[in-house]
Amino acid sequence: MKDKEHISLPEAEIIVAGGRGLGDKAGFEKICYGLAGSVGAKVGGSRAAVEAGWIGPKYQVGQTGVTVAPRVYFALGISGAVQHLVGIRGSDTIIAVNNDPNAPIFYECSYGIVGDVFKIVPLLTEQLKKRLTGKNVGLTGQVNSREEISFA
Numbered sequence: 001m002k003d004k005e006h007i008s009l010p011e012a013e014i015i016v017a018g019g020r021g022l023g024d025k026a027g028f029e030k031i032c033y034g035l036a037g038s039v040g041a042k043v044g045g046s047r048a049a050v051e052a053g054w055i056g057p058k059y060q061v062g063q064t065g066v067t068v069a070p071r072v073y074f075a076l077g078i079s080g081a082v083q084h085l086v087g088i089r090g091s092d093t094i095i096a097v098n099n100d101p102n103a104p105i106f107y108e109c110s111y112g113i114v115g116d117v118f119k120i121v122p123l124l125t126e127q128l129k130k131r132l133t134g135k136n137v138g139l140t141g142q143v144n145s146r147e148e149i150s151f152a
């Protein structure tokens with residue numbers, strides 16, 4: 001079995017992806033890696049995030065990036081342009097956080113949270129840390145049960 005570091009984005013069971021809405025590289029890293037660390041996820045980005053230099057091109061999700069099919073895909077500050085959506089439609093569950101209630105991502109996601117990523121995601125990260133502490137959830141393919149990573 002591959003260890004966490006060697007699992008590529010298309011193989012990942014949980015992905016935290018950030019977009020332009022994260023503002024700058026520091027915001028992207030704080031929000032994405034903070035949440036990813038608490039749920040054992042890999043981090044990806046929209047093309048806007050890649051073009052801004054916040055994450056490397058091999059982590060770009062979408063039409064001109066990689067196609068992913070995780071159990072859970074977090075789209076943080078990502079509008080949901082069609083070129084991004086084509087890369088994530090194989091995801092079981094898409095959870096979006098965006099401060100624009102009309103963002104296209106809300107028409108595609110399983111769960112949508114309208115709000116500021118910088119307020120919502122730290123709260124989400126804290127709650128998930130509490131719920132998942134001691135549980136074997138992560139990228140090693142050892143997620144105990146689907147229910148344990150159900151955020152409903």
Ligand SMILES: Cc1cc2nc3c(=O)[nH]c(=O)nc-3n(C[C@H](O)[C@H](O)[C@H](O)COP(=O)(O)OP(=O)(O)OC[C@H]3O[C@@H](n4cnc5c(N)ncnc54)[C@H](O)[C@@H]3O)c2cc1C
Pocket residue numbers: 018019020021022045046047048049060061062063064065066076077078079080081082083084087097098099100103115116117118
């Ligand atoms: C030929 C072609 C190929 C392309 N290939 C890809 C591809 O592979 N992958 C890809 O991703 N794109 C691709 N694109 C680009 C795509 O069209 C979009 O421009 C891109 O996906 C937008 O990235 P984004 O969602 O991060 O940024 P934006 O569209 O700018 O969206 C940012 C979102 O963040 C929200 N936001 C802002 N501040 C906050 C906040 N504080 N809290 C919460 N939300 C906030 C905004 O409401 C907005 O919805 C391609 C385009 C073309 C023409």
